Amino acid sequence: MFNDAQGSPTWRAPTWRNDAGTVILATMIDPERITALNRLPVRSGAAFVLYWMQAAQRADCNHALWFAAAEADRLALPLVVVFVLADYPSATAPHYRWMLSGLQKTAAVLRDAGIGFRLRRGEPLKTVLEVAESAALVVVDRTPARWSVTAKAALAVQSGVAVVEVDGESVIPEAVASPKQEWSARTLRLKIEGAVASYASRPLPPVPSPRHPATRIQIPGDGLPGRTGPDEAALFAAYDAAPGPAYPGDRSPEQAFPCSPGEAAGRTRLEAFVQDRLDRYDGDRNDPLKDGSSGLSPYLHFGQVSPLVVISAARAQGGPGYPAFAEQLVVRRELCRNYVRYRPLDYDAWEGLPAWSRTALDSAVSDRRAYLYTRLQFEAATTHDPYWNAAQEQLVRSGTIHNYMRMYWGKMILAWSATPREAFATALYLNDRYALDGRDPNGWAGVAWCFGLHDRPWPARPVYSTVRSMVAAGLRRKFDADAYACAWAPGQNPS
């Protein structure tokens, strides 16, 4: 179990070196969070410093934003933040509405601080390349997701200007947590738990106030003088119209998320959790009928809350729930990021699973399934099992599933699909399609966990072979599963 008590406050990761000498170190940011993505110099005579915001959709405790602001001050230039709205495969209109509502609030905070903000729509790389032509330096934040890593690598090659990545999205910066793919929570925990105390007690960067306001700056794509590009209000409202189903069986029009979007709402949720529920987290978090966990995953997914703010608040509060919470927030979450970082090509594919579990599941492919469902039947929550249907209803309608039911949900898709590969594709599809916190390393690795990732072989059973199984009786032993099924039965909505 997690224990950061032996963490040394003087623990330091290797120092970052900037071979090209293009940027200086910004105070408040550990050098190991900063990576130069190319060896190009800062462009002289440029009009502004550009921060391409992707993963960290917040103004407060945003290490990339802070670094970009420090560089803008050093170069006596204003700072402009660009966010590009792109069609992400599988995300639903309600997901976009939630994200854009949070982003709109962040944009207002940035502008109040004298930082330019532009919302653009289009192909992200092309859009940012156009803006980068007039930038002195481009700063980017960090997600290990393939589309982002690929676009940033191309930007570094094609932009002709220094591109610097700042990783403020992990408690332990990804680059130093581990140099390789880790096999289990235990192996990662051994490497990082001693460093958590040190990182969790570092100063948190506040909203920066650059010395040169971006009030009147014009950037490529703005159009006529005084304009800031395409109609921003229309872009923020791009998903407000309620579209019908995108395909027969699509349930996205049913989605209504109980949590309010935005940095302030995320902070409020964090404070309430730390004050009222952290102490009983270890006992309550596995009971879907108790409001025992933080509910922060959508805020963490969209970067509306920093994981460093979360760990700092939890650590400052301390108490009996802290070790179990830190285990989930740091070890489990960062294990998922480690998986995505070191399996860039197949973290969301069958091939990303460990060889032992693929072999085991393939060996059981012709075992008789007690029930067989198609993806559309799963999507419609029309299985024989009221507990599973309730979990699917919770996913569709509220955008998340309670963690314990999420494991059961994934394991049963494996049990009731024609083949393990079909099951894997179904679980990944449904999680990415409907989860507000989906399309995330936690989701890709969470689904893969149901198929053996980060786990070990167990005694063999039909269909699962040596992959860990779950059964409905196990739910009933843990909590009042019938009450959960009633709460999420069609027509009910406990949230």
Ligand SMILES: Cc1cc2nc3c(=O)[nH]c(=O)nc-3n(C[C@H](O)[C@H](O)[C@H](O)COP(=O)(O)OP(=O)(O)OC[C@H]3O[C@@H](n4cnc5c(N)ncnc54)[C@H](O)[C@@H]3O)c2cc1C
């Ligand atoms: C099949 C399956 C799919 C999943 N899909 C997602 C997903 O799309 N997005 C997502 O964020 N999580 C996913 N998880 C992990 C986990 O279920 C959620 O992170 C958790 O339920 C979120 O609720 P919370 O914020 O109240 O968590 P809390 O218990 O309050 O934990 C705090 C934070 O720690 C992290 N965390 C907690 N549990 C895990 C875990 N098991 N693995 C990795 N990180 C964890 C999350 O960032 C979470 O917000 C999945 C798990 C499974 C088994």
